[in-house]
Structures are given as structure tokens and as C-alpha cells.
Amino acid sequence: MRGIMAVFKKEITIAFSSPIFYAATFIFLVVSGYFFYTNAIIYTIRSFQAGQNPFLAERLNLSDFVVKPFFGDMAIVLLLMVPLLTMRSYAEEKKMGTIELLFTYPISDGAALAGKFAASVFTFLTMLAGTLLPLILLETFAHLDWGLIGSGYLGIVLLGASFIALGLFTSSLTENQIIAAVLSFGAFLLFWVIGWAKSFAGPTLGSILEHISIVVHLDSFVKGLIDSRDLVFYLVFIFFWLFVTLRFLNTRFWRG
Amino acid sequence: MIIAENLTKYYGLKPAVQNVSFRIEKGEIVGFLGPNGAGKTTILRILTCFLQPTSGKILVDGLNGQTHSLEVRKKIGFLPETVPLYDELTVKQFLAFSGTVKGLSGNALNGEIDRVVSSCSLTEHRERRIRHLSKGLKQRVGLAQALINNPPIVILDEPTTGLDPAQIVEVRKLIKDLAGQRTVLLSTHILPEVSQICERVIILNQGRVVAEDTPRHLTGQLQKGLRTILLVDGPPTEVQAKLESLRGVTRIVASHPGGEILVESAADESLRPLIAKTIVESGWGLKEMRTSDLSLEEVFVQLVTEEGKD
Numbered sequence: 001m002r003g004i005m006a007v008f009k010k011e012i013t014i015a016f017s018s019p020i021f022y023a024a025t026f027i028f029l030v031v032s033g034y035f036f037y038t039n040a041i042i043y044t045i046r047s048f049q050a051g052q053n054p055f056l057a058e059r060l061n062l063s064d065f066v067v068k069p070f071f072g073d074m075a076i077v078l079l080l081m082v083p084l085l086t087m088r089s090y091a092e093e094k095k096m097g098t099i100e101l102l103f104t105y106p107i108s109d110g111a112a113l114a115g116k117f118a119a120s121v122f123t124f125l126t127m128l129a130g131t132l133l134p135l136i137l138l139e140t141f142a143h144l145d146w147g148l149i150g151s152g153y154l155g156i157v158l159l160g161a162s163f164i165a166l167g168l169f170t171s172s173l174t175e176n177q178i179i180a181a182v183l184s185f186g187a188f189l190l191f192w193v194i195g196w197a198k199s200f201a202g203p204t205l206g207s208i209l210e211h212i213s214i215v216v217h218l219d220s221f222v223k224g225l226i227d228s229r230d231l232v233f234y235l236v237f238i239f240f241w242l243f244v245t246l247r248f249l250n251t252r253f254w255r256g
Numbered sequence: 257m258i259i260a261e262n263l264t265k266y267y268g269l270k271p272a273v274q275n276v277s278f279r280i281e282k283g284e285i286v287g288f289l290g291p292n293g294a295g296k297t298t299i300l301r302i303l304t305c306f307l308q309p310t311s312g313k314i315l316v317d318g319l320n321g322q323t324h325s326l327e328v329r330k331k332i333g334f335l336p337e338t339v340p341l342y343d344e345l346t347v348k349q350f351l352a353f354s355g356t357v358k359g360l361s362g363n364a365l366n367g368e369i370d371r372v373v374s375s376c377s378l379t380e381h382r383e384r385r386i387r388h389l390s391k392g393l394k395q396r397v398g399l400a401q402a403l404i405n406n407p408p409i410v411i412l413d414e415p416t417t418g419l420d421p422a423q424i425v426e427v428r429k430l431i432k433d434l435a436g437q438r439t440v441l442l443s444t445h446i447l448p449e450v451s452q453i454c455e456r457v458i459i460l461n462q463g464r465v466v467a468e469d470t471p472r473h474l475t476g477q478l479q480k481g482l483r484t485i486l487l488v489d490g491p492p493t494e495v496q497a498k499l500e501s502l503r504g505v506t507r508i509v510a511s512h513p514g515g516e517i518l519v520e521s522a523a524d525e526s527l528r529p530l531i532a533k534t535i536v537e538s539g540w541g542l543k544e545m546r547t548s549d550l551s552l553e554e555v556f557v558q559l560v561t562e563e564g565k566d
Contacts (some may be wrong), residue, residue, distance in 0.1 A: 006356035014344045057315070097340030104304040105357045106329040111444075253308035 007115025086167025155221025
């Protein structure tokens with residue numbers, strides 16, 4: 001446990017002293033903020049229209065028009081930003097040779113990986129915390145459904161953690177950060193769109209593809225439903241990629 | 257105690273280390289000596305559990321690194337060849353990380369940081385970022401992380417490469433100071449370093465152990481008989497002919513630098529007065545006469561080239 005904490009602390013110190021984290025957070029918040037702003041503006045325009053249209057006014061609510069789309073938009077921005085948070089994790093250690101220290105210190109590969117994963121999730125949460133600001137501002141004008149928001153954030157955190165697990169794996173494959181980032185971005189995108197093949201893949205394969213599509217499982221969280229199947233999907237996805245990373249790190253023994 | 261038995265490591269189809277066996281007792285300072293690519297780093301990496309051997313094994317205090325990796329790693333402080341450090345951390349942060357991973361915490365951790373910082377003369381640099389340190393200082397930080405938590409075995413892979421002469425002297429002194437309490441293993445291709453620091457040398461070439469002994473014994477073993485260097489005031493060819501005629505002289509090298517003549521002879525002490533007498537009686541001037549031992553450089557070159565011929 002002490003080893004995990006030491007790695008966690010080291011990773012956090014390095015992450016917060018690197019400009020990558022600040023650049024990624026800046027862009028993430030600007031783009032998410034822009035999405036939020038446009039959603040809010042559209043909502044305002046609809047509200048004016050609803051003045052003349054009682055039918056529209058009935059269906060108009062902040063949750064459906066601002067909050068739910070906000071989570072969907074955030075997921076897209078995460079697709080682009082999470083590779084930047086994980087790309088250096090193992091790749092940089094390999095390039096600088098510090099991996100030799102990490103692997104010869106008395107700490108198991110699993111504990112080191114746990115520390116790295118926890119640190120990436122922590123930096124991700126720090127980044128995500130900034131997105132609470134527009135919601136808090138909105139709360140001052142209207143009443144928001146914080147249960148729905150909580151469930152949406154849970155989904156986003158699980159999605160982000162899944163991306164991080166996969167990103168750590170691609171980072172362990174190479175000593176080049178750019179390649180690690182490109183690989184993880186490509187892999188995220190594939191897991192995102194793989195469900196689209198459902199329409200032509202036949203009933204059995206189609207349903208499998210739909211279920212491994214990473215973003216499908218976000219829908220229920222965004223709707224405010226915490227479905228155990230979706231929860232389990234994300235947890236399995238995270239542990240699967242952490243496990244594969246660990247197995248891959250072990251291959252150093254016979255690859256030399 | 258470290259015992260290596262028939263250690264073999266292949267990188268793909270290329271053998272890096274073949275059938276290497278050695279034994280290092282507690283408290284010894286042992287040098288691995290060899291040209292680049294001889295397999296020194298590979299052996300140290302296997303010893304530190306970074307790599308696993310293709311066959312054979314290394315036992316550290318009876319523990320096999322393949323099955324008891326963490327226990328073995330706890331006993332070892334390692335400075336890799338490239339001196340990898342986390343550039344973004346300060347010296348203190350980095351040492352705190354190393355110390356914590358090695359099992360220290362609280363006051364014990366702070367005490368150990370203070371100890372290694374002062375023994376590696378880093379006190380005034382402890383709050384500086386590693387990125388901003390000079391190469392020599394980085395080397396000392398690398399040494400400090402290897403020494404934190406006082407490991408019984410210290411392994412240093414080419415610890416003086418890339419340092420300036422003053423820093424080299426300093427690092428060598430530090431390594432010598434480690435002796436006694438700890439087992440120290442260092443690899444190098446700098447020969448004087450070995451004869452200055454190490455009690456025992458293991459010479460490697462092309463992945464095999466070519467020789468293993470104390471630096472003194474090694475030179476003694478390979479030196480066939482006595483070597484005497486003469487500086488004679490007289491006609492060189494005649495002097496050479498006269499010396500060659502003496503009984504017991506095995507070889508004469510006249511082209512020694514500075515007009516000196518190197519006489520190799522059987523290990524018979526009585527020959528030297530005879531040489532002196534012969535020269536004086538011939539009417540030449542004997543300006544200088546001294547014995548010469550085979551240097552470790554010569555031993556090394558001899559061993560490595562002999563190996564190459566096989």
C-alpha cells in the first residue's frame with residue numbers, strides 16, 4: 001500500500017509540473033464550456049418560442065435540453081483529452097530509462113500500475129471538477145436535478161477511467177508518447193463506433209458489438225439510471241485493460 | 257552472498273551472456289570488467305531482477321530472483337548505467353519516493369534522506385529540480401537513491417562514465433567508503449578504476465567469464481617471469497645482442513619508449529645483478545634499471561585478444 005501511495009504521489013507531482021496537464025485541462029474546459037454555452041443559448045431561444053407554443057413549453061426542461069446533452073458532449077471531448085493524460089505514463093519511463101528503477105525497486109508491477117492508474121484518475125477528476133462550475137452557475141438561476149447530474153458524472157468518471165486503463169496499456173507498448181497517444185485515441189474511437197456495425201452484422205454479432213461499444217453504456221447513466229449491467233461493463237473493461245497491461249509488462253523478462 | 261550458476265541470456269537468437277558462473281562473498285568489492293557489449297549490464301540486470309535469465313540462476317543470500325523477486329530487490333541498491341532520474345522532481349522529492357518504495361516512512365525516511373544527501377554531498381542541492389543539475393550532481397543523486405535504506409548489496413553500472421576527473425575521484429572515494437559493511441558490485445571498462453577500487457575482478461568478454469581473481473594475482477598469473485626495464489648508454493644493437501646471450505633471458509623488446517630496453521626473463525632473482533654486471537663490464541653506462549609489472553591494461557588486452565583468437 002505504501003508503494004502504491006509513493007508511486008501515486010510521484011505521478012501526481014510529475015503530472016502537475018508538466019504543461020501537458022494544464023494544456024489538456026484548458027482545452028477540455030474551453031470546449032466543454034462552449035458546448036454548455038450553446039446548449040444553454042438554444043434552451044433560451046426555445047423558451048422564448050415556448051411563450052407562443054404551450055405544447056413545446058410542456059416538454060421544455062433544463063435536464064433534457066442542457067444537462068443531458070452536456071454529458072454527451074463532455075464524453076466526446078474526453079475522447080480527445082484522455083490520451084494526453086495517459087500517454088507519458090509508461091512511455092516516458094521507458095524512454096528516460098527510469099523504468100529500470102521502477103522495476104528494480106521492491107514494489108510489484110501490480111502495485112506500480114495501481115499507483116499510476118489512481119494518479120491518472122485523480123488528474124482526470126481534477127480536470128473534470130472544472131465542469132461543475134457552469135452547472136453551479138445555472139443552479140443560481142434555476143433548479144437542477146442533482147440526482148441526475150450525480151448519475152451522469154458517475155457515468156463520465158467510469159468512461160474516463162475506462163479510457164485511462166486502455167491508455168495505460170497503449171503507453172506500456174511503446175517508448176514514444178505520440179505513438180501511445182495515437183494508439184489510445186484510435187482504440188477509444190473504435191470502441192466508441194463499434195456498435196454502429198450492429199445494423200449489418202447480423203443479430204448475434206450485432207448485439208455483441210453493441211454491448212462492447214463503450215459509449216452505449218453511458219446512456220443510462222445520463223438518463224439518471226444506474227444500471228448494474230453498465231456498471232459491471234465499465235468495471236470489467238477497466239480491469240481487463242489493467243490486467244493486459246500487467247501481462248504485457250511481464251513480457252520484458254523473455255523479450256529482453 | 258551472491259552465487260551465479262551457469263547464467264545464460266539470449267536476446268532473440270543472439271547470446272548476450274553464456275554459462276557465466278561466479279560467487280561473491282559478503283562485504284567484497286567486485287568489479288565486472290569487459291569491453292562494451294561483453295554482457296556486464298545484462299548480468300547486472302538479471303541480478304537486479306529487471307531481466308530473467310534464459311537458463312541458469314542467480315541466488316542472493318539463497319533467494320532466487322525469479323521466484324522471490326521482491327525479497328531480492330529489497331536487498332539491492334542499484335544505479336543503472338544511464339543514471340535514469342525523474343527530471344521533474346526535486347532531489348528531496350525523488351529520494352522520498354525511492355525511500356518510501358523501499359519501505360521507509362516518517363522520521364526514518366527523513367533521517368535516511370538526510371544521511372544519503374550528506375554522504376553524497378548534495379545538501380545544498382536538495383531542493384533543486386533534478387532537471388537543473390549538472391551531470392556529476394545527477395550521478396550523485398543516482399548514487400544516493402541506490403544507498404537509501406542502507407541496502408546490504410550495492411550494484412553500480414559504470415558509475416564514473418561521463419564525469420570529469422575531479423568528480424571521478426570523488427565518486428571512487430564514495431564507493432571505497434561503502435566497503436566493509438556492504439557487498440559492492442560495479443561494472444566498468446575503465447581499468448585503473450578496477451585496480452584502485454576492487455578487491456576482485458571478473459573479466460568478461462563476449463558474454464563469457466575470461467578470468468576471475470584479484471587484480472594483483474591476475475597480473476602475476478599472466479606475467480611469465482620477471483620484467484626488467486633498462487636504460488643503457490651504449491650502442492643499442494650490441495647491447496641487445498649481449499643481453500640476449502645471457503642465460504635465462506627469454507625475450508628482449510628494444511623498441512620500448514624513450515630508448516628503454518625491456519628484458520623478460522625466467523623468475524630468477526639472481527639474473528638482475530648479472531645483467532647489471534654485464535653492462536658495466538662492457539664499458540657501457542647503466543643509467544636506469546627497474547622492475548616492471550604487467551599493467552591491468554596489458555592483462556586485459558591479452559585476455560580479450562586470446563579469447564578472440566579461439
